[in-house]
Amino acid sequence: MRISVSHNKPKDEIVQAVDRSFTDLFQGPDIPLKIANPQKSWTGSIMNFSLTAKLGFLSTPIKGFVEVTDREVIIDADLGILERMIPQDKARDLLSTKVRGLLGTGAKTG
Amino acid sequence: MPKSVLIVDDHEAVRRELRRLFQDYEEFAVCGEAQDGSEALTKAQQLSPDLIVLDLVMPEMGGLEAATALHYMMPDVPVFLLTAHYSRELELTALQCGVRAIFSKYDDLGRLLHRARAELRIEPDEKIQRGPRNHDAGERSPLN
Numbered sequence: 001m002r003i004s005v006s007h008n009k010p011k012d013e014i015v016q017a018v019d020r021s022f023t024d025l026f027q028g029p030d031i032p033l034k035i036a037n038p039q040k041s042w043t044g045s046i047m048n049f050s051l052t053a054k055l056g057f058l059s060t061p062i063k064g065f066v067e068v069t070d071r072e073v074i075i076d077a078d079l080g081i082l083e084r085m086i087p088q089d090k091a092r093d094l095l096s097t098k099v100r101g102l103l104g105t106g107a108k109t110g
Numbered sequence: 111m112p113k114s115v116l117i118v119d120d121h122e123a124v125r126r127e128l129r130r131l132f133q134d135y136e137e138f139a140v141c142g143e144a145q146d147g148s149e150a151l152t153k154a155q156q157l158s159p160d161l162i163v164l165d166l167v168m169p170e171m172g173g174l175e176a177a178t179a180l181h182y183m184m185p186d187v188p189v190f191l192l193t194a195h196y197s198r199e200l201e202l203t204a205l206q207c208g209v210r211a212i213f214s215k216y217d218d219l220g221r222l223l224h225r226a227r228a229e230l231r232i233e234p235d236e237k238i239q240r241g242p243r244n245h246d247a248g249e250r251s252p253l254n
Contacts, residue, residue, distance in 0.1 A: 057174040085179050
């Protein structure tokens with residue numbers, strides 16, 4: 001799944017926000033996931049990440065990257081089994097909402 | 111309109127026996143079969159069954175994992191767990207995963223049918239009127 005959200009903040013500020021809170025992107029009241037084994041590594045303004053999402057007995061790896069540009073945050077993530085549990089439009093909306101929350105109000109999803 | 115049932119078990123003989131069990135009664139129709147939990151998710155999305163009967167131990171994705179996912183995907187659809195490893199502890203765990211009822215493969219499967227009718231709100235009159243095609247549920251032998 002790939003989403004992009006526009007922003008109008010300094011790139012460094014967005015990089016720090018993503019670095020600080022990327023596991024929050026996959027947590028929320030809509031689906032009570034527990035996150036384990038979060039891993040991240042930055043190459044320039046691209047953060048590769050992986051984690052394990054747990055929902056009760058269900059456990060699935062999530063991996064992908066976040067790219068921060070001057071105008072956008074792009075997330076490309078393989079959500080594992082979650083992609084089959086959650087309709088794509090809903091998953092996209094949930095993730096976009098989370099990213100907008102991370103960036104502050106006013107961001108637009110692309 | 112018969113209620114549709116998705117059967118999930120990695121053993122073909124068990125799936126065949128369950129299919130035979132449900133097909134003996136006109137109030138049920140087996141809409142599909144899956145060999146593991148992962149395939150069950152796909153079939154459940156495709157077929158929108160009224161009832162799902164899951165095995166516990168399966169390759170790829172087991173019954174508890176599948177039940178967790180299915181309960182999130184379609185919370186109104188009852189999921190039954192049918193296992194050869196029944197215990198009270200397993201039952202409690204299964205209920206936490208969203209399983210509505212758990213049955214031992216060694217028990218009389220008439221209980222499973224009875225519970226299925228209750229979960230799917232099949233009226234007793236409807237059952238009596240249409241009746242079993244061949245025999246009563248109580249005569250059904252356990253799965254081996």
